[in-house]
Amino acid sequence: MTKVTDKRAAILNTALEQLAINGFHNTPMSLIAKEAGVSAGIIYHYFESKEALIHELYREIKVKFSAALFVGEPQKLSGIESLRLVWFNAYHFYVSHPPETLFLEQYENSPYFRYTVEDPDSVVIPLVEKTQQAIKEGIIVDLPFSVLGNLTFGVAMSLAKQQIAKRVNLDEEMLEKIANAIVKGLQTA
Amino acid sequence: MTKVTDKRAAILNTALEQLAINGFHNTPMSLIAKEAGVSAGIIYHYFESKEALIHELYREIKVKFSAALFVGEPQKLSGIESLRLVWFNAYHFYVSHPPETLFLEQYENSPYFRYTVEDPDSVVIPLVEKTQQAIKEGIIVDLPFSVLGNLTFGVAMSLAKQQIAKRVNLDEEMLEKIANAIVKGLQTA
Amino acid sequence: MTKVTDKRAAILNTALEQLAINGFHNTPMSLIAKEAGVSAGIIYHYFESKEALIHELYREIKVKFSAALFVGEPQKLSGIESLRLVWFNAYHFYVSHPPETLFLEQYENSPYFRYTVEDPDSVVIPLVEKTQQAIKEGIIVDLPFSVLGNLTFGVAMSLAKQQIAKRVNLDEEMLEKIANAIVKGLQTA
Amino acid sequence: MTKVTDKRAAILNTALEQLAINGFHNTPMSLIAKEAGVSAGIIYHYFESKEALIHELYREIKVKFSAALFVGEPQKLSGIESLRLVWFNAYHFYVSHPPETLFLEQYENSPYFRYTVEDPDSVVIPLVEKTQQAIKEGIIVDLPFSVLGNLTFGVAMSLAKQQIAKRVNLDEEMLEKIANAIVKGLQTA
DNA sequence: CATGAATGAGCGTTCATTCAT
């Protein structure tokens, strides 16, 4: 049992690594197999296809990401403070998980995967409710969730990618400025 | 003379369309040729390789995009008003050019093209200077250009992509709200 | 184990045959595959490229050829007798291995392979030494090795090619005459 | 008239040069056209095909070569002296015409052209007769013409190729030695 | 479960040849 999980996990880990480095289309299954120390054939025992493997990877990363958003228990803070903390959590997840971030970006921009429906992870519901309440209370501007997502997570990911690629060097002070800009923008009045 | 330009242009147009729909790696040269109504070989008369064709496409789109930013002459407005107008221009360019937008996103996230240096188009310099001045005057928060780019163009593109995919429906009122959020966030005090 | 060797060997054998018949550039990999009864892809499992396959073929033929030179133990004969025997051995190898001979000729005259360094096969060193000694003793004319090679192996190969092409019919008597001519020419005084 | 000849000649000259450098299969017609300063299409006005162009080149080189053999009027010398002079003429032609030599070698070893019949150029008949007479007189060993050709022209070409490739440096003294070896070998008694 | 040899469709690219101008 542990063994099975181990091999499956090894494949997933290696796949993530290699897909992030080489891109989806420059990462042959045989390379994943080789780097994971398994045979090419066995991958098809655990995953139906390369596509399925990638989808599964996406799912797992999403779960990890969702969990990371709750560091510091933002659900217990006020609307604005919650927003700020969640933003930092997202940014820090991205910045400290380069392969995951590069993978997500590729996945979400691949026309191949473009039509995958994304329903919000159930675990994230407390945050959604918190935000809805803040909107109703007139604390946060009334914008659709997907727009709010862009203005927060989207920006966090873009910045993290720049940081990862070292095209910018964001220190704590600058991050504060950026978080302020975002929070200020989304606050009413 | 016109003929040459025509065929070259037909290839570029078709390539853009197909690359946006299928993605770089699921768009064989033979498909571009077929859709453009030309033979596979002739593409190599106009472009050195598939890679060169894609780079050229990128270059041309960037030029069109840069030009689009100047609609309404933002360079003649005050720092804040200029920022707001440029943001709208970017958003409208993206939203009204879905293939270009999908292409740009893929291009800029392709590991294959990740190392292409991007110096700001010279035509865009007036806007850069305008912004620098606004920062110096303390009107806009002092953040690196790449960060400001994320908070403006990056957000505009993400929203446009959502709009294109009909995952959201942004009317003028909502766009105003969003533009306000961004401008407010970037304004000092 | 035997199987692997079998398929690799089948590819090499078929490649030799086809390359000799059609020439390097008129022998598609797909033809080699078809004639060898394997898929096109599998060749690349055993050889890195068409070029590598050809180089490997050359190497193997050279080894076989070198071994053939020692039939009758020429290294134990006097300088002159050794020379004569080696010449016959070379000629007989060529004449009894038409594909190998045609292949060698193409390989060594291909601009593509013109710059391959050819150090004498280590197995051949005894013969080289024997010849050097005969030169030092004043039995054989003092000419560079490459020139001696031409006057012996070169001539043997050319004649063998003519024989193979049936442009001449060299019986034992005539071969004796030719060998005599060569040996006489290279003998001092 | 002169113009036609000029363009045809330009194509032939350039073709020779490029074919010698790159080999038959790495010399596109378009390269020949470009280097000759003509259009790709016009070549097909003068030559039926690439193959026909190559055959024609071969024919012309053979004529030049045959003429070169008569330098110093060997047909007026004694059998042995004639043989020696012809050998030198052949060698010097090869060495002073590298493109022609590399071309000839490729041509004659190409399986594609292997079955071209080679009847001795009529211009060469005086030499053939001279040799036949010398054989009849018992001065030169009685060997078929093609064998004698190998032992003389064949060796001369091989050595010239080595000289051209600078794999050996044959000075006059050494050439004398080699010529002596050949002549001695072919002389009776 | 596990291997890795084997398949074969598909890709990017080349180039001899043609033909509208």
Next chain:
DNA sequence: AATGAATGAACGCTCATTCAT
């Protein structure tokens, strides 16, 4: 005669997937 854009078959090679062992 002359051009060079255009064609399209063919090539070397890759790789997701299968399957005998």
